[in-house]
Structures are given as C-alpha cells and as structure tokens.
Amino acid sequence: MKFKINTLTLSDKLGLIQGISERRATMPILSHVLIIATSDKIKLSATDLETAMITLFDADIKKEGGIALPARKLYEILKEVPLGEIEIEEIGNHWAELRSKNTIFKIAGLPSEDFPILPENHQDDLFPIESAVIDDMIAKTIFAVSPDDMRRNLSGIYFEKTGKQELRLVATDGHRLSLVDKRIEGEVKIKRSVVVPRKGVTELRKLVKLVENINIGIGKNDFIAEGNGITLNVRLIDAEFPNYKQVIPEATQWSVEVRRDDFLSALRRVSIISSERTKGVKISLDDGNMTLVSVSPELGEAREVVPIKYKGDSIELGFNARYLIDVLEVIISELVQLGISDELSPVIIRPIGDEEYISVIMPMRV
Secondary structure: EEEEEEEHHHHHHHHHHHHHOOOOOOHHHHHHEEEEEOOOOOEEEEEOEEEEEEEEEEEEEOOEEEEEEEEEHHHHHHHHOOOOEEEEEEEEEEEEEEEEEOOOEEEOOOHHOOOOOOOOOOOHEEEEHHHHHHHHHHOOOOOOOOOOOOOHOOOOOOOEEEEEEEEEEEEEOOOOOOOEEEEOOOOOOOOEEEEEEEHHHHHHHHHHOOOOOEEHHHHHHHHEEOOOOOOEEEOOOOOOOOHHHOOOHHHHHOOEEEEEEEEEEHHHHHHHOOOOOOEEEEEEEEEEEEEEEEOOOOOOEEEEEOEEEEOOOOEEEEEEHHHHHHHHHOOOEEEEEEOOOOOOOOOEEEEEEOOOOEEOOOOOOO
C-alpha cells in the first residue's frame, strides 16, 4: 500500500472517526484504524464492536493494499506535521512509513485481516432526513438518557415511527423523560421501534453537522446513518424500552406560564448554592409569583422571585435544578408552560407554541 494525500484532508477524516477506536481495548486491533487503498480512493474504518464508522475519500494511490495503524498516534502525527502532502507506505511486516517534507515516521501496525468484519448495509433500509431536524431531536432528548449502564434499556434514545411521515424520539432515566415528534417530507422507513445507545447517537451528531441531509434507517441489528461519503453503524440495544406513555400525565390540575429566559436565568443563579450531588431547588407557587429557594448548610442560601401567570392553590415543589435547566436550554419558545397536579406527581413542561416537544420531570423532596 502506498498513497499521497493532503495532510489536512487526512487529519480531518481521521479526526472524525478515531474517537470510536478504543484506546484501552482488550483487543489491540480495536485501538487501530483500518486504511484500505483501492484505485483512487482511501477507506478509513474504526470500530469498538458496538459502533463503527467508515469514510471514503479521494487520494493519489500509488499501490493498492491495506494496513491497520494506531488511530490516536496517527492522528497526533498528522496534527503536528507541516501542512502539505504526506505519503504513507506499508514497508513490510505491517510497518508503515509516513513522509512529509523533512519529517519521516515509522510506526508499527497490524494486519488488515485482523480488523473486525463490519456489517453490510442495504439502501432499502434508509430514508432521508434533514440534518438540522435530527440534530434538534437528539439535542432535546439525549440529556435524559440514563448514565447507568446496568439499565441497558434506558441507556439510549428510543426511535419510534408514529405515522407514515412521523418520527418520535424518547429518552428517560427514570427521573425525567423527554419526547419530541417531527413530521418529515418523506416516509419514515422504520419497521420496528429500537433503542440506539448514547455513544452511537453522539457519533451521529458529529456526522449531521457535516451535511445538510442524511440518510438513516434500521438494519437487522444496527442503526445506520450515511452522508457525505461517511457511514455510521451502531449496534442496537437488545432490551425493551419501558412503556413511556404511562409516565406522561393525561391531565394536570394547574397550569403555570413563565418566560423561558427568566426561569432559566433564575435557576442558574439559585442552583449555585445547591448541593453538588442533588442540585435541589425548592419552587413555591402563588398567584403571580414563583419563588426559587436553594439552601446549603455549608454554603448558605439563595432566593429569587420570578413573575408568572398562575391562578391556583399555593404549592411547594422540589426539583433537581439540573433537570429543569437541561430542558429549558433546548427550548427556543419565549414562553413555557408547566402542568402541575401536586407536590409528588410528575410535572409536564411544554414550550408554548410548540406542540412537538414535551418533558416530564419527577419532583423530589428538598
């Protein structure tokens, strides 16, 4: 294998996929990136056996072949060598030589045959969606994914087809839930509902920022995304997502209307004093006012009053401020509605004027 390519081009392509490689992998090959040179193209592949990414791009191919090289070290070299062209050649016994102006590196690799076989995708499984749409849907749900790997069915985002052209994403960690619906221009080709793990969704967000439109879909065991010569495969979580509809109250007793910016700013200020572990904030509601209070025996107390539209009984609720902040940060509507029943029942948060997004948060004792 021997080829020449612009250093910046190869660095950018490798930077996109090298994060998938496992730095402390139990299998050494998983910390490597597979480089295949064929005719006038270079194909880079990386995988951790759960997530895989392939990118295909032009290069000046002198000799076809393949080798697996340490992903992180190769990326560090490319970031430091002078701009211009770099030549990479396999020099025997799975070693590669990198030549750039006055700089030469020789690095040990592994046989390309040792690299895991990646899944084959079928175009019939895919459908187009605007990158901005899927990115927004992920942004509104990913923070609610459970960080607990032992709860596998909650450690990803649930993708569901709710109509011929309707896609729904849901995430929950058992304390909060976020749900977003979008109607797309074409057909949603999802034959079954699936859970896509957090890491795979994070890699998908990197991909969607590079293209205006992307093709996504569900294979036999994988979530698939393709765009701009890049293919992402993510192994689906083999666990049943809970019946999330049971968590969403059909109706609430009282409604609060508040300016999103006022509420968000007050939460950020008051939560500075709250416990680092629970981020507990007490919210008291009266006619026309919302009072936010945070008390810490070690630090002190913070209190702020926010004007609201509310006509109901006086009530006090406790929340993890981080949960509220996460939701408000992804809402762009000027006004937000809170649906409340009592001190312990789930609270619904909706952006006024946006029927596509809701969040449900369980109160806590503060």
